Amino acid sequence: MRWGIGAPKKTRVPPKTFSFSIPLSLCPNTPGPHGMWLPTKPNILIVLPPDYKEAFGLFDRVGDSKIAYEQVADMMRALGQNPTNKDVAKILGNPSAEEMSSKRLDFEGxxxxxxxxxxxxxxGTYDDYVEGLRVFDKEGNGTVMGAELRIVLSTLGEKMKEAEIDALMTGQEDENGCVNYEGVKRPAGGEPGSPGQEGEEGEERQNGGEERKSERREVE
Structure with a gap:
């Protein structure tokens, strides 16, 4: 139990997050008052924040406490996951295009x-993405052309829509239309190899890009 600090009387303050895991033997069999239990590994559960269900409700455009199959992928991404549309279609049982728009799913399902x-x-980790973008780094300086990246995102692999690409690229291109993929800041608390932490590692990546650029010039 957590208590408020400096409060005139003892007041329970709900934890800010429920993203920790605990042994299954210590968990109740029903959802708690502040979240829902989600099994992730044998004998391990994760407690979902209560706002997960609220977020699910925001995707309900009909008012029946359900979302359409075609919204499931976006719903998962809104909750911090990054599945491909192909992954989600497989989980849903490979429904037809008509079923994707007509069939609906409740929160428990x-x-x-x-x-x-x-x-x-x-x-994929942060380093995986960096290595993938490095293929398009023709100058070896840690940047790629934004226009070329847009073409790749819209034509290769799981194609992104123009609106999605615009949202992704906003604020990423410099005055020359280049994206500094090696200088991307890692979010605070990001694990090694995932988007996120600033510091010496980010500087090393930038310095590494400059060194490669200098080496190329010397060779020329």
Missing amino acids: FLPMLQTVVNDPQK
Whole structure:
């Protein structure tokens, strides 16, 4: 139990996050008052924040406490996951285009699907993305042309829509239309190899890009 500090009387303050895991033997069999239990690994549960269900409700455009199949991927991304549309279609049973727009899913049915995505070990790290972008770094200076990146995102692999690309690229291009992919800041608390931490590692990446650029010039 947590208590407010400096309060005139003892007041329970709900934890800010429920993203920790605890042994299954210590968990109740029903959802708690502040969140829902989501099994992730054998004998381990994760407690979902109560706002997960609220977020689910924001995707409900009909008012029946359900979302359309075609919204499931976006719902998972809104909750911090990054599944591909192909992954989600497989989890949903490979429905047809008509079923994607007509079939609906409630929150209780959505949770096991979210669990499947959370348990998926095939997740790209920050370094994976950097290495992928380095293929398009023709100058070896840690940047890629924004226009070229837009073409790649819209034509290769799981194609992104123009609006999605615009949202992704906003604020990323410099005055020359280049994206400094090696200088991307890692979010606070980001684990090694994931988007996020600033510091010596970011400086090393930038310095490494400058060194490669100098080496190329010397060779020329």
